[in-house]
Structure formats: structure tokens, C-alpha cells
Amino acid sequence: KAGVTQTPRxxxxxxxxxxxxxxxxxxxxxxxxxxxxxxxxxLQFLFEYFSETQRNKGNFPGxxxxxxxxxxxxxxxxxxxxxxxxxxxxxxSSLYRVGGETQYFGPGTRLLVL
Amino acid sequence: GESVGLHLPTLSVQEGDNSIINCAYSNSAxxxxxxxxxxxxxxxxxxxxxxxxxxxxxxxxxxxxxxxxVKHLSLQIAATQPGDSAVYFCAENTxxxxxxxxxxxxxLQVTL
Numbered sequence: 001k002a003g004v005t006q007t008p009r010x011x012x013x014x015x016x017x018x019x020x021x022x023x024x025x026x027x028x029x030x031x032x033x034x035x036x037x038x039x040x041x042x043l044q045f046l047f048e049y050f051s052e053t054q055r056n057k058g059n060f061p062g063x064x065x066x067x068x069x070x071x072x073x074x075x076x077x078x079x080x081x082x083x084x085x086x087x088x089x090x091x092x093s094s095l096y097r098v099g100g101e102t103q104y105f106g107p108g109t110r111l112l113v114l
Numbered sequence: 115g116e117s118v119g120l121h122l123p124t125l126s127v128q129e130g131d132n133s134i135i136n137c138a139y140s141n142s143a144x145x146x147x148x149x150x151x152x153x154x155x156x157x158x159x160x161x162x163x164x165x166x167x168x169x170x171x172x173x174x175x176x177x178x179x180x181x182x183x184v185k186h187l188s189l190q191i192a193a194t195q196p197g198d199s200a201v202y203f204c205a206e207n208t209x210x211x212x213x214x215x216x217x218x219x220x221x222l223q224v225t226l
Binding site: 004031033035042043044045048050055056058090092094096101102103104105106107108 | 146148150155156157158159160163203205212213214215216217218219
């Protein structure tokens with residue numbers, strides 16, 4: 001079974017621009033979560049989508065948004081980019097089960113904001 | 115996919131020795147725990163998980179121990195190999211939310 005895929009793998013943007021990242025979950029997985037990884041803050045939860053609805057949200061500003069499509073693929077968008085948004089953005093997918101479920105990660109999209 | 119933190123604790127072990135990586139988790143209500151391994155340029159890779167109704171779980175060459183009294187998790191790797199060199203994260207999940215909270219990570223270096 002193919003793993004989680006993310007595109008693009010690398011991205012360079014300038015401050016003030018916006019960016020859209022894409023994630024395709026493992027086939028059959030209906031939950032998609034997004035995380036930001038930086039050297040200073042480590043891995044932090046952004047949001048989680050299930051059945052095209054955002055179920056959980058982390059403590060990030062409204063510039064960070066996402067959506068999920070009917071085929072479970074997900075996108076996240078960051079508007080008005082800031083230097084501090086430079087990070088590795090990771091997508092993880094899981095089967096839906098209330099109460100904790102193994103999340104499988106993709107390789108990430110490395111975003112550099114100049 | 116590097117999680118290179120400026121102050122990541124590092125554990126250095128010799129090939130063939132056993133490794134023990136420790137993690138203190140934050141929420142006493144957490145009921146599901148996962149260990150991930152992250153190699154350079156890659157996303158976190160699932161190693162093993164454990165639910166709060168257990169205190170030990172074994173996999174292939176790995177064992178996870180959970181001590182809920184002191185909110186402590188450990189990962190034991192038997193006969194550590196060079197391919198085990200990576201950063202290891204523990205993660206906790208609380209209640210019904212699919213939202214993992216990660217520890218800061220430990221870098222494991224395997225020397226020959």
C-alpha cells in the first residue's frame with residue numbers, strides 16, 4: 001500500500017506571499033492531520049480533518065488554514081507568509097477511530113520563506 | 115525531515131548494545147502513546163504504540179514501557195544497529211481527539 005505523499009517537497013517563497021501544500025493519505029485512511037516542525041518549537045499540531053470537516057485545531061493563527069476533499073486528500077494554505085513560517089510541514093493520515101489512532105506521516109514539505 | 119533542535123539530548127551507544135530512550139509526558143489524561151523514529155530528510159516513522167491500560171508492549175527488537183504514576187515512557191531497542199541512528203520522538207494522544215503532542219526528541223547515535 002502506498003504511503004502518505006506530499007507535494008511539493010521543497011518550496012521557496014517570500015514574505016507576504018501565500019502557499020498551498022498538498023497531502024494524499026494512505027488509501028482508506030479518512031483522517032488527515034497537519035503538523036509544523038521547526039528546530040525551535042519541535043513538532044506542533046496544526047489541524048485535523050475528517051470527512052471534509054475540521055475536527056481539531058492547534059494554536060496557530062488564522063493565516064493557517066486547510067481543507068479536505070471527498071477523496072480524503074487534503075491541502076493546507078498559509079497566507080501572508082512570515083519568516084517564522086519556514087519549517088517542515090508534515091501531513092499524517094490515520095483510519096478513523098475515536099480515542100487515538102496511529103498516524104502515519106509523509107515525507108513533508110520543506111518551506112523556506114525569504 | 116531533520117528535527118535538529120539546538121538542544122536535542124543525544125544518546126550515544128555502541129553497536130550491539132541496548133538503548134533506552136526516555137520520555138516524560140505532560141498530560142495525565144493521555145491514553146495513547148506512540149514512538150516515532152525520524153531519519154534525516156524523512157518524516158517520522160511509526161515504531162510502536164501503547165495504550166494506557168498496558169504498561170509494557172514488545173515489538174521486533176523494541177519494547178515500550180509506560181509508567182503512568184510518574185508520567186514516564188521509555189523505548190528500549192535491543193542490539194542497536196547503525197540503521198537505528200535517528201531522532202526518536204514520543205507522542206501522546208488525549209481522549210477522543212486525533213491530535214498528537216510530541217516530546218522534544220532524542221538523537222540516538224550508534225557508534226561502531
